[in-house]
Amino acid sequence: MTLVSIPEDEMSAELYQLSGEIELEKILTTFLQIAIASMGAQIGCLILYQDTQWLVVAQGDTKQIQSLEIPLERYQEIPQILIDAVVQTQQMAVLDNFSQTVEFAGDCYFTTHQPQSVLCTPLTQQEKLIGVLYLENKSLQNAFTSDRLQLIPLLNAQIAISLKNAQLYCQLTAYSRNLAQKVAARTEESEEKSEQLLALFNAIEDVIIVTDVDGRYLQVAPSSAPLLYKPPTAIIGKTAHEVFPPDMADYFVRNIQQAIATKKAQKIEYSLLIGEREIWFDGNIACMGEDKVVIVARDISDRKQMENQLREQKGNLETTxxxxxxxxxxxxxxxxxxxxxxxxxxxxxxxxxxxxxxxxxxxxxxxxxxxxxxxxxxxxxxxxxxxxxxxxxxxxxxxxxxxxxxxxxxxxxxxxxxxxxxxxxxxxxxxRLDESEYKAVNLHEGIDNTLMLLQVRLKAQAERPEIAVIKEYGELPLVECYAKEINQVFINMIVNAIDAVEESNRGRSFAEITSNPNRIWIRTAKTEENQVQIIIGDNGIGIPEQLRSRLFDPFFTTKPVGKGTGLGLSISYQVIKEKHGGSIHVHSTPDQSTEFIITLPVSRTSK
Ligand SMILES: Nc1ncnc2c1ncn2[C@@H]1O[C@H](COP(=O)(O)OP(=O)(O)O)[C@@H](O)[C@H]1O
Ligand SMILES: [Mg+2]
Structure with missing residues (x-):
């Protein structure tokens, strides 16, 4: 009998056990056969103590040995009393002729079979009784000579070793079967678990990636594929820098290393061009052991889009x-x-x-x-x-x-x-109320009328001489407009200019002002085929650069409460830009001068 390596699966473990059993039967029958032959017996029987009982396990003659499994007390083909005696005394019994067997006259086996020579020897293993070998020669007296009896210890040793081996073998097969079962159970369990995990992963529509410190892709969940920057096969084993543009890769690696260094999950948000579409991701980088991270990223493009829409709507609402x-x-x-x-x-x-x-x-x-x-x-x-x-x-x-x-x-x-x-x-x-309608007017008249109305403010005062108004009128065609509203713009502009020059007078004496007098200039010109330009300038305080973007906001004023409303320019802007399709710009040098440049289309139709 040879021992082979541990079986790999349950099936072969069973086969192995079966073969173990077959081996054992063979060992026993062979042993009995050898015993019968070597001892010069005619028939024999092997009894073993197994599982708390005595069993007859093999029986036969010189020609044929048969393996059995019959409890000793039910087996009639053996002298029970003799066997019992040998078991009790653990001494070998040799009966040389039939007369000796009379001692066991009570045993009906002897009376019926009347064997000439009988040998019954205990079989031990490390001084422990493990079985009984019964041999018999029906016809020959003194069949078991002392020479032959010398073989008994050898036979005993052989059966003991064989049985021990068989036993070990059985234990081993049982163990390996157990092991195989456990392995199978574990495999099944872990297969089930990984199936569950896989199902879970597949159910998650997120990108799940495991990387090392350098952002090298170690694992990618199969469900991630549609949302990956490149196909899984093209990124596994590659570092972030081999996959992404440098900026993007830097961003990932920085966060991965941060997660590993701080042992805290890092939040990331980024967008990638996947296929034709820009996809936005919201991700989490969590430590996995000492030098790995798992990145879970979710497609938030819809949310982003919604945010953008909201932002746009907010912007629209704001402008509205x-x-x-x-x-x-x-x-x-x-x-x-x-x-x-x-x-x-x-x-x-x-x-x-x-x-x-x-x-x-x-x-x-x-x-x-x-x-x-x-x-x-x-x-x-x-x-x-x-x-x-x-x-x-x-x-x-x-x-x-x-x-x-x-x-x-x-x-x-x-x-x-x-x-x-x-x-x-x-x-x-x-x-004139009729001028609220849209019609062609002479802008110079409008400006002159405005100046006339503002005479009070322009003329000399106690603290300053008259403000000089320099008119440089060009050749203007009649301009189609809402005259009343355009006049209102002129008023707003000229009043601002007066305020600006007066403000610049602060801290200057009458004489100083006279030597550098307050001036307002109004220049008009036809600048293009269908466009006229009106420039209203002053040498007042000027406008600081940082205020220029807010000038046309409603209610923006730098003037004290009660003096400024902050509406003049915002209304003018509306009138010029929105109502007339013109434009209004400002040029200014702080502490020196300001010019508002208004352009208006001559007529709507040819605009
Ligand atoms: N010619 C100008 N020179 C200097 N600042 C000016 C001039 N015109 C307008 N501004 C600035 O623009 C602001 C807004 O003007 P406006 O809308 O007319 O409101 P308000 O005159 O009531 O302040 C003024 O408060 C002033 O600061
Ligand atoms: Mg004003």
């Missing part, structure tokens, strides 16, 4: 809100202007008639007084010596001075009434 605010302030302002306009128009109209009346009659008064004075001087030449009382009255009246003064009074009255007429005209022009 701004538009609304502008429209609202514009509405408020135009409401105010229209109320003011109506008031001004009403007042202008009311003044217009009487002033025309006065102005128109001044000529007649002049004529009539000239006539009267003429008649008086005629009287004087005809009557050079009037009575003394009349002469006195004439002297008291200072007649010669009166006639001169009357002349100059009438002249200044005429100038005054002319001025009132012009102001009234400007007011009426400026606020």
């Amino acid at each position: 809100l701004q538009k609304l605010q502008r429209t609202q302030t514009q509405l408020v302002q135009s409401e105010k202007m229209s109320a003011l306009g109506q008031l001004v128009a009403g007042v202008a109209h009311e003044i217009n008639n009487p002033i025309n009346f006065i102005h128109g009659n001044l000529d007649y008064i002049h004529q009539h007084t000239q006539d009267l004075l003429h008649i008086l001087s005629a009287y004087q030449s005809h009557y050079p010596h009037p009575p003394a009382s009349l002469q006195l009255e004439l002297e008291e009246l200072e007649f010669s001075f009166l006639s001169e003064d009357l002349h100059s009074i009438l002249k200044s009255m005429k100038i005054g009434s002319e001025r009132i007429r012009q102001i009234v005209l400007s007011l009426r022009n400026f606020s």
Whole structure:
């Protein structure tokens, strides 16, 4: 019998055990065969103590040995009493002739079979009784000679070793079967577990990757494939720097090393171009042992898209809100202007008639007084010596001075009434309700009207001389526009210019201002076929660079409460840009000058 290596699976373990059993039977029958032959017996029987009982395991004669498994007490083909005695005494019994067997006369086996020679010997293993060998020669006395009996210890040793081997073998097969079973169970369990894990991984639509410190791809979950930058086969074993552009790779490796160094999971967010699509990922890098990390990244493109949409919507809402605010302030302002306009128009109209009346009659008064004075001087030449009382009255009246003064009074009255007429005209022009409609107008008139209305602010004051207004008008065609609103823009611009030059006067004496006087210039030109440009400039405080982006915001003002509303430029911007399709820009050198450059299309159609 040979021992072979441990069986690899349960099936072969069973086969092995079976072969072990077959081996054992063979050992026993062979042993008995050898015993019968070598001892010169005719029949024999081998009894072994197995599993708490005595079993007859082999029986036979010189020709044939048969293996059995019959409890000793039920086996009739053997002298039970003799066997019992040998078991009890653990001494070999040799009966040389039939007469000796009479000792065991009570045993019916002897009386029936009457064997001539009988040998019954205990079989031991390390002094422990393991079995009994029974041999018999029916016909020959003294069959078991002392020479032959010397073989008994040899036989015993052989069966003991064989049995020990067989036993070991059995134990081994049992062990290996057990082992195989365990391995199988474990394999099944781990297969089940890995199947479960795999199912779990597959159910997760995330990218799952294991890398080392350098971002070298060690493992990739199969479900990750569609979201990988390159196919799994192209990245396994490669480092991040071999797979990604340098910036991206740096980002990954930095976070991987951070995760390993701090033993804390790192959050990452990045986008990759996969196929035609840019995919955004939200990832987590967690330590796995000392020098590995597992990266789990989720496709958040939908979320990103939503965020972008939201941001866009927010932006839209913000611009809508701004538009609304502008429209609202514009509405408020135009409401105010229209109320003011109506008031001004009403007042202008009311003044217009009487002033025309006065102005128109001044000529007649002049004529009539000239006539009267003429008649008086005629009287004087005809009557050079009037009575003394009349002469006195004439002297008291200072007649010669009166006639001169009357002349100059009438002249200044005429100038005054002319001025009132012009102001009234400007007011009426400026606020004429019919001008809210879209029509071709002369912009120079609008500017002049505006300047006229702003005379009060332009003229000399206690602390400064008059602000010089330099008009450099070019050749302008009639421009199609909402005249009233364009006039409003001019007012806003010129008022700002006045404020700016006045602000620049702070801390300067009258003399200083006179030597470098306040100036406002207005230049107009036709710059393109369908475009005119109006520049309104001043040598005031100028606008600091950092404020320029906010100038046109509603309510942005640098002026004290009550003086500035911050609406002038925002409304002007609306009027020029949105209502007329023009543009409005600012150039400024702080502490020196500011210019607002307005362009307007000449007409809408050819725009
Ligand atoms: N010509 C100018 N020179 C200097 N600053 C100016 C000029 N025009 C406008 N600004 C600046 O722009 C701001 C906004 O002007 P505006 O919208 O007309 O509002 P407000 O005149 O009520 O302040 C002003 O407060 C001022 O700071
Ligand atoms: Mg203003």
